[in-house]
Amino acid sequence: MKIHYLQHVPFEDVAYIGDWAKENGIYLGRTRLYKDDPYPSLSDFDVLIIMGGPMGVYDEQEFPWLRIEKQYIEKVIENKKIVIGICLGAQLIASVLGAEVFRNGHKEIGWFPVRKTLQAQHTSFDSILPDRFTAFHWHGDTFKIPHGALHLAESDACKNQAFVYQSKVVAVQFHLESTPESIDSLIGNCENELTSVPFIQTLDQIRKGYQQIKSSNKIMAQLLNYLILKRGKANN
Secondary structure (H helix, E strand, C coil): CCEEEEEEECCCCCCCCHHHHHCCEEEEEEEEECCCCCCCCHHCEEEEEEHHHHHHHHCCCCCHHHHHHHHHHHHHCCCCCEEEEEHHHHHHHHHHHHCCEEEEEEEEEEEEEEEHHHHHHHCHHHHCCCCEEEEEEEEEECCCCCCCCEEEEEECCCCCCCCCCCCCCEEEECECCCHHHHHHHHHHHHEEEECCCECCCHHHHHHHHHHHHHHHHHHHHHHHHHHHHHHHCCCC
């Protein structure tokens, strides 16, 4: 079992996912798009993880590699690979699947509650996602749920927080993979976004929320265990 991830900026990597992969003896490769790293052949990995970044899916003029990345993600999905998108990664999946991606009514930055939707009940994700949990957020865009996808989660600031498509493609806006180091890295590069508006916490509030990291990582592990260890190995 091999995982490959797409990294858009130096300060947003896989964080806890790297720890999980190491604990489970899973190879983890990466493509750093900001360094023009090459994409691997589709036969070289089983799972694709698409990380976050401050750019939007519509910023192709400033970041021309976005167009190529979308084409690559589309091919990966067509080849029935397991795909996980986080934040920008989730928005890229939505765009590739034909859904609109746009500015949300609110930026959502900090630790805010997420609710599992009624649609997620009586599915495999019912036992993975708690009915209500607190997750770390750092996003200003959102998406419509793609045709054929199942809406999994919502929050007060952002109705469409997560979806699953064809049981193997999962997109989440929030950051269950966060560690103190990964959040500090985000703050170090994007602190100017911490303005005094609804749904954006102060620096002190964000750091007090580090107590939520352990429970967030537990949910991330449950998701990875299901998608990769259970479903992935069953399909190999």
